[in-house]
Amino acid sequence: MNIIKRFLYPITLDPWLYVRGFCMYGIWPLNPIVNVIFLEKVTYSLEIWDKVLFKNIMIYYLIFFAVFNLLNWSFRKWWRVELAEKTQENIHRHYVKKFIKLNNNKTETLWTGMLISTIEKWLTEWGKMMNLLFFRWIPVIFILFFTIYRLLRLDFFYGAIFIVVFIILHIIWYYLNNSVLKYRNQRIRERHHYAKQLVKIIMSKFEILQNWKVDDEVDVLDENTRQMVIANRKMVPFLHTFFFLPEMVITLIKISAFWWLGLVILEGELSISILVWLSWALLLMSGAIDQSLELFKNITRDFHTISNMWKLFDEVSEINWYDKWEKFKHKRWEIELKNITYWYNDYEKVFDNFNLKIKWERITAMVWASWGWKSTLVKLISGYIKADGGEIVVDWQNLSELSLKSYYKEIWYLTQEPSVFDGTVLENLTYATWKEISEEKINKIIKLAKCEFIDKLPHWINTEIWERWVKLSWWQRQRLAIAKIFLKNPKIIILDEPTSALDSFSEELITKAMHNLFKWRTVIIIAHRLQTVKHADKIFVIEWGEVVEEGNHKELVKKKGIYKRMLDLQSGF
Numbered sequence: 001m002n003i004i005k006r007f008l009y010p011i012t013l014d015p016w017l018y019v020r021g022f023c024m025y026g027i028w029p030l031n032p033i034v035n036v037i038f039l040e041k042v043t044y045s046l047e048i049w050d051k052v053l054f055k056n057i058m059i060y061y062l063i064f065f066a067v068f069n070l071l072n073w074s075f076r077k078w079w080r081v082e083l084a085e086k087t088q089e090n091i092h093r094h095y096v097k098k099f100i101k102l103n104n105n106k107t108e109t110l111w112t113g114m115l116i117s118t119i120e121k122w123l124t125e126w127g128k129m130m131n132l133l134f135f136r137w138i139p140v141i142f143i144l145f146f147t148i149y150r151l152l153r154l155d156f157f158y159g160a161i162f163i164v165v166f167i168i169l170h171i172i173w174y175y176l177n178n179s180v181l182k183y184r185n186q187r188i189r190e191r192h193h194y195a196k197q198l199v200k201i202i203m204s205k206f207e208i209l210q211n212w213k214v215d216d217e218v219d220v221l222d223e224n225t226r227q228m229v230i231a232n233r234k235m236v237p238f239l240h241t242f243f244f245l246p247e248m249v250i251t252l253i254k255i256s257a258f259w260w261l262g263l264v265i266l267e268g269e270l271s272i273s274i275l276v277w278l279s280w281a282l283l284l285m286s287g288a289i290d291q292s293l294e295l296f297k298n299i300t301r302d303f304h305t306i307s308n309m310w311k312l313f314d315e316v317s318e319i320n321w322y323d324k325w326e327k328f329k330h331k332r333w334e335i336e337l338k339n340i341t342y343w344y345n346d347y348e349k350v351f352d353n354f355n356l357k358i359k360w361e362r363i364t365a366m367v368w369a370s371w372g373w374k375s376t377l378v379k380l381i382s383g384y385i386k387a388d389g390g391e392i393v394v395d396w397q398n399l400s401e402l403s404l405k406s407y408y409k410e411i412w413y414l415t416q417e418p419s420v421f422d423g424t425v426l427e428n429l430t431y432a433t434w435k436e437i438s439e440e441k442i443n444k445i446i447k448l449a450k451c452e453f454i455d456k457l458p459h460w461i462n463t464e465i466w467e468r469w470v471k472l473s474w475w476q477r478q479r480l481a482i483a484k485i486f487l488k489n490p491k492i493i494i495l496d497e498p499t500s501a502l503d504s505f506s507e508e509l510i511t512k513a514m515h516n517l518f519k520w521r522t523v524i525i526i527a528h529r530l531q532t533v534k535h536a537d538k539i540f541v542i543e544w545g546e547v548v549e550e551g552n553h554k555e556l557v558k559k560k561g562i563y564k565r566m567l568d569l570q571s572g573f
């Protein structure tokens with residue numbers, strides 16, 4: 001019952017849409033049903049040689065035909081084009097918001113390609129299935145009820161036998177379909193692996209070429225395909241029975257019906273008009289059963305995708321503190337990490353009782369002597385992930401008790417992957433702002449962030465960028481991302497390897513530009529290149545989740561410890 005309630009959930013989001021859908025698809029079976037009645041009446045009028053009755057039936061049929069097609073045309077024009085897409089819109093407005101707010105401690109461990117595949121298919125399949133529910137099931141149910149009703153009126157015993165056979169067949173189909181499901185799920189898993197392998201090949205093209213791994217990588221795709229073929233072969237006996245059995249039973253029903261009716265008509269107990277309408281009704285019934293079987297098969301097949309999405313939302317909790325709890329207030333005090341413990345997964349501990357104090361309105365740099373988990377710490381400070389133990393206190397406020405939505409108004413976290421999306425340069429620059437930005441200010445920001453490459457673009461800030469238009473290089477994307485910081489003007493700035501993709505000259509220019517922005521702000525920099533952090537007020541050297549050295553650049557050089565050795569390695573030849 002809970003599964004059915006979940007599946008029909010989109011109806012509760014927009015009931016009027018489905019009322020219109022019911023009206024639209026509800027008139028479709030009227031055409032074949034009226035055709036059956038029309039054939040019966042016309043045949044009867046010809047049998048009794050009633051010319052007036054024949055003309056009246058034809059007039060009524062023409063009127064019905066005109067009204068039906070007018071309604072059908074109107075519904076198709078106004079409503080049919082909306083049903084699947086509006087269903088998808090209602091679903092994504094509700095669930096994509098929920099996905100964005102899922103606990104990042106869990107989603108960080110999931111494969112991005114699998115998430116994209118699951119969510120994209122879930123959105124499209126759910127909308128399509130709701131549309132099919134109305135498009136196919138409503139006409140099928142109407143036609144089946146009409147056929148059963150006419151059979152019961154014609155002969156109650158014969159109609160009752162048909163109902164019993166119909167129920168038994170559906171029970172058999174249900175069990176046959178369940179036998180197929182495990183092989184379908186196996187095929188779906190292989191398709192996911194196929195997609196993952198395909199992404200790997202596309203993303204690692206150069207790596208594959210230079211290491212002579214073309215055949216090896218394609219062989220993996222071949223194996224995925226072979227496993228899908230094996231699953232298909234295992235399904236064949238069940239699917240053949242699934243479709244052959246009803247076809248055989250329906251054929252037997254039609255033969256027995258014609259046999260019985262023929263004998264009754266030859267004895268003069270029934271008119272030939274009954275044979276005409278029953279023949280047409282049985283053909284309609286046969287088509288309706290075929291459609292219901294196909295729909296049942298498709299729904300149970302695609303239901304796996306939707307159930308995967310439900311599983312994701314059931315297993316991963318939401319970030320309840322995103323827009324709830326106390327609002328963050330900027331008080332100009334320090335950031336302190338107290339006894340922080342964080343596990344990446346059940347067996348990989350990153351921090352254990354980690355402590356750190358970051359002074360307000362200072363530039364604080366964190367340098368990793370070892371490569372592990374550089375970005376995890378700033379994700380904790382930014383609230384993107386939550387510590388398993390301990391507290392993060394910002395401005396005397398416990399981050400776990402604050403509304404992240406209000407907190408994010410005061411901070412900017414620039415990740416290692418600069419965020420640039422399809423759209424114009426202007427749309428990318430102003431994504432984090434809520435007010436109009438003057439052309440003069442944009443020009444100023446472009447100069448401060450050393451984004452003069454924008455001036456050479458074909459349409460300046462109105463140039464469309466990314467894959468479909470102008471493709472930016474890594475350093476261009478990184479400079480553009482830095483320009484966004486200037487525009488948002490946050491109180492806390494977190495930079496994760498901000499100059500990692502820049503050449504030495506560009507790094508020096510960007511570093512000078514950023515220092516203009518850093519005045520009167522709290523800045524946290526994660527860096528491997530020490531050139532980026534030498535002007536920091538405080539530098540923490542971290543190794544295996546512990547602070548092993550701290551001080552400013554000059555102090556750490558004098559200590560001749562880990563920091564000095566790292567500096568020598570980077571600057572020496």
